Amino acid sequence: MGTMTLSVETGQQTATKRCRFCSAALERTFVDLGMSPLCETYPSSADLNRGEVYYPLHAYVCSQCFLVQLDEYESQENIFGEYPYFSSYSDSWLKHSENYCDKMMNRLGLGDQSLVVEVASNDGYLLQYFVQRSVPVLGIEPAANVAKVAIERGVPTLVRFFGAQLAKALAAEGHCGDLVVGNNVLAQVPDLNDFVEGLKILLKPEGVLTLEFPHLLRLMERNEFDTIYHEHFSYFSMLSTVRILKAHGLKVVDVEELATHGGSLRVYASRAEDQTHHIAPSVSNVIVEEKRSGLASLEGYERFARQVKETKLALVDFLIMAARQGKSVAGYGAPGKSATLLHYCGIGKDLIEYTVDRNPYKRGRFLPGTHIPIYHPGRIRETRPDYVVILPWNLQDEIMEQLQFIREWGGRFVVPIPKVTIY
Numbered sequence: 001m002g003t004m005t006l007s008v009e010t011g012q013q014t015a016t017k018r019c020r021f022c023s024a025a026l027e028r029t030f031v032d033l034g035m036s037p038l039c040e041t042y043p044s045s046a047d048l049n050r051g052e053v054y055y056p057l058h059a060y061v062c063s064q065c066f067l068v069q070l071d072e073y074e075s076q077e078n079i080f081g082e083y084p085y086f087s088s089y090s091d092s093w094l095k096h097s098e099n100y101c102d103k104m105m106n107r108l109g110l111g112d113q114s115l116v117v118e119v120a121s122n123d124g125y126l127l128q129y130f131v132q133r134s135v136p137v138l139g140i141e142p143a144a145n146v147a148k149v150a151i152e153r154g155v156p157t158l159v160r161f162f163g164a165q166l167a168k169a170l171a172a173e174g175h176c177g178d179l180v181v182g183n184n185v186l187a188q189v190p191d192l193n194d195f196v197e198g199l200k201i202l203l204k205p206e207g208v209l210t211l212e213f214p215h216l217l218r219l220m221e222r223n224e225f226d227t228i229y230h231e232h233f234s235y236f237s238m239l240s241t242v243r244i245l246k247a248h249g250l251k252v253v254d255v256e257e258l259a260t261h262g263g264s265l266r267v268y269a270s271r272a273e274d275q276t277h278h279i280a281p282s283v284s285n286v287i288v289e290e291k292r293s294g295l296a297s298l299e300g301y302e303r304f305a306r307q308v309k310e311t312k313l314a315l316v317d318f319l320i321m322a323a324r325q326g327k328s329v330a331g332y333g334a335p336g337k338s339a340t341l342l343h344y345c346g347i348g349k350d351l352i353e354y355t356v357d358r359n360p361y362k363r364g365r366f367l368p369g370t371h372i373p374i375y376h377p378g379r380i381r382e383t384r385p386d387y388v389v390i391l392p393w394n395l396q397d398e399i400m401e402q403l404q405f406i407r408e409w410g411g412r413f414v415v416p417i418p419k420v421t422i423y
């Protein structure tokens, strides 16, 4: 009898989703992009007969704190344990990192008595510049294969997931930072509060924390919906960032707008009680702009889904028209974000025959889910497609310049975002 009662009770479990920051029930959709596989998995030909796991890509906006977020559908270990992305593969990213290093050296007067701690330090792409300038560093990186590369290039790196517990242990051993860096990591943290609490603990009393992340305001303005993917759990505005940091005893003292990742913010924060850093006008400037764009009300967020659907209709319309006219269509690039775009729009090999990529790791493999083959860039010259769809739209100028030769046979470029445009 007792067992029966139990099974009835477990049958009544509710599946309320809760905000990752404030725990309010998540009931308002920001945008529902359907189902897609993890975007950084590129199946080889041997994998093609196996199934692939698809996860919902449904973003919510919290009606209490306006944090835009996905549920965590896959464990952090599965996504990041052997992450194939090495930051040092990108020249422009290295330049960005070296500039940041020089800027921080000057701004904070760092020297051989200072400590710079970076959370999610990847292959040491950033900290190497501090090492070269004789500033002591500590990297924290969960992916063992990536951390190994950092250690080999002389960047001391702990192979651990970061949180309050690890921060306490490091603080107890005297490893607090004059500068604590979190570049493009905050979005990927499932337990946001534990992580931010850890950042605070790791900061010296007058230390500075900098965080870089894609700016939700630009994502919305520029319709960058394909930058929403499973690996990114949270999407931050300045409004939500200030609120989250404040809840953990941190204050935002300055902010810069960067062109990286379709428009990012670099936020500077210090401990709330630290009187040595004053709040720059840049902080309220960004907040005013966000409020004007509707980011302080739910209605402001609800417009986004309509705009995204419109983009899908226009892109699919165009590709169907091209197919009906017997035109050939190829892709350029195999960025992670192409998985979101192609799955949400329902575009497969029937509409884009193949794509090409300069990264040798991806070549000979296939895009996840759609199984669009990825070839060497030379394939474009060989097959002379009528249209080339530029999937990494953020690099469109560079790519159009490289592929000017498609004009020889009357080829045209298609840029899908912010809205379908033919060049």
Ligand SMILES: [Zn+2]
Residues within 6 Å of the ligand: 019, 020, 021, 022, 023, 024, 062, 063, 064, 065, 066, 067
């Ligand atoms: Zn919330």
